[in-house]
Amino acid sequence: MEVATGATRCGTHPEALAIDTCSRCGAFVCERCLVLIGEEAFCASCYARRDVSGPASLRAAMALLCAGFGLFFVPPLSLLALLLVWLERRAIARGDAPRTSVAEIRAAKVVAWVGLVLQLLGVGAIAAWSWLLANLDL
DSSP states (O other): OOOOTTOOBOSSOTTSBOOEEOTTTOOEEOTTTOEEETTEEEOHHHHHHTTOSSOOOHHHHHHHHHHHHHHHTOTHHHHHHHHHHHHHHHHHHHTSSOGGGHHHHHHHHHHHHHHHHHHHHHHHHHHHHHHHHHHOOO
C-alpha cells in the first residue's frame, strides 16, 4: 500500500497510514498498532503500560480473602476464589481490570488450590480412619 505524500503515517510503521492517535501519548497509530479499550485508542506501548500502578481490583482482593478463609474455615470458599481468579484474569485480558491485580490473583490461586488439596487429604484421612476403626477387631 502506498501512502500519499503529506498523509499522516504511523509512528511505528512509517509505510502505513495512521488511522487514529493514542489517547495517552498522542502518537499516530496504524491498523496493526491500534488497541481499542472501549472508545479509547492506545498505541502498543501505552497499552502495555496502562494500569501498572495503583490498587488491585475489588474482585482480586475478594479472591484472595475467599482463598484464605477457604483454607482455614469454609472449604467452599476455595472454589469461589478460583472462580473469582478466572473472572479477574478475563477482565484483565479485556482491559476492564487493572494489571496490578495479577499478584493478588496469583496468590489467591495458589492458596485456593492448597486449600482444596488439604481438604481432600483431610476427607481421605477421615475416611481411612473410619474404615480402619470399622474393620479392626479390638
